[in-house]
Amino acid sequence: MKKEVDKDRVLPANLVRLSASLNQLRHVVTQIALDSKLMKDTATQNLAEAKEYAQHHYLASDEELHVAHIKPNGFIIFAESLEPLAEKKAPAPKIARVYGFTFARVVGSCLPRRLREAVESQHADSHAYYLEMVAAKDEWGARRVAAMMYFWILASVFSSAVPLMLGMFKGTAGASKE
Amino acid sequence: MNLTKKEALILDQLVRAGSSEMYGLEMVKASNNELKMGTIYVTLARLQEKGFVESRKETDPQQTVPRRLYKITGAGQRTFRAWESAMAAYHAQLNGAIA
Numbered sequence: 001m002k003k004e005v006d007k008d009r010v011l012p013a014n015l016v017r018l019s020a021s022l023n024q025l026r027h028v029v030t031q032i033a034l035d036s037k038l039m040k041d042t043a044t045q046n047l048a049e050a051k052e053y054a055q056h057h058y059l060a061s062d063e064e065l066h067v068a069h070i071k072p073n074g075f076i077i078f079a080e081s082l083e084p085l086a087e088k089k090a091p092a093p094k095i096a097r098v099y100g101f102t103f104a105r106v107v108g109s110c111l112p113r114r115l116r117e118a119v120e121s122q123h124a125d126s127h128a129y130y131l132e133m134v135a136a137k138d139e140w141g142a143r144r145v146a147a148m149m150y151f152w153i154l155a156s157v158f159s160s161a162v163p164l165m166l167g168m169f170k171g172t173a174g175a176s177k178e
Numbered sequence: 179m180n181l182t183k184k185e186a187l188i189l190d191q192l193v194r195a196g197s198s199e200m201y202g203l204e205m206v207k208a209s210n211n212e213l214k215m216g217t218i219y220v221t222l223a224r225l226q227e228k229g230f231v232e233s234r235k236e237t238d239p240q241q242t243v244p245r246r247l248y249k250i251t252g253a254g255q256r257t258f259r260a261w262e263s264a265m266a267a268y269h270a271q272l273n274g275a276i277a
Contacts, residue, residue, distance in 0.1 A: 098242060098243060101243070114223050114226075114227060115220070115223060117223065117233075117246065118219040118220050118222065118223040119219070120246070121201075121202060121219055121222075121233075121245060121246035122202065122215070122219040123243065124236075124241075124243040124244060124245040124246065125201055125202045125203040125215075125219075125245055126203075126215065127242065127243045128201075128203060128241070128243075128245060129203055129215075131242075148215075151216070152215045152216045154216075155214075155215075155216025155217065156216055156217070156219050156220055159216065159217045159220045160220040160223070163224075
């Protein structure tokens, strides 16, 4: 026997339930939007501080800073910047441009271990020299060191390659005599 | 005991530093432009291979890129002293021949 359903009673009850669910959903969506806005504000503030710091201490240009947050290649974002952004207690993140880092790595990877260490230590000292110039607020000195860094790395590679090549020639000469 | 001029300059600075360690840039600055940034590290690597200097990576967390610190070994000190006395004798002989 089929049960009769009173449509006039069921429909309003469903509508009430649906309206309550919609209200709940609206509340959740509003909360999410507020949370994301708060996160965005904090992140923007941290990035602004980081940019100001990088401009002041590392002479970073506007173009470099513009791409800093979307293209981290070549920029080192220090560990403290990876702290939760929502916490305002965390120290301001620092962005430092390490000139020649990738170049030294790529060049070093083509060399034997002993020479790779030489290139790496050469780059580390050059970077320390660059930071000294920046700390002394010698802008042109810093720019000169940043540009010369690539030349010094190449000079290291060539000055290490010459004795190697000479050794190879000597080895060939010795072998042919025998 | 075959030392080049640059190798001798580096060993001289490390002998003067005594037991303390030096990094490459420090040696370049102290040498009055006799040592160059482009060649000193290869020379240091060669000296390390010969066993005259030893090195270690800096562990200072403040440094963005860790530097390498160099220190002279006993063999390096003995070799440098011998080279120094040999050069002094050579110059004395040369001066005697000219005079």
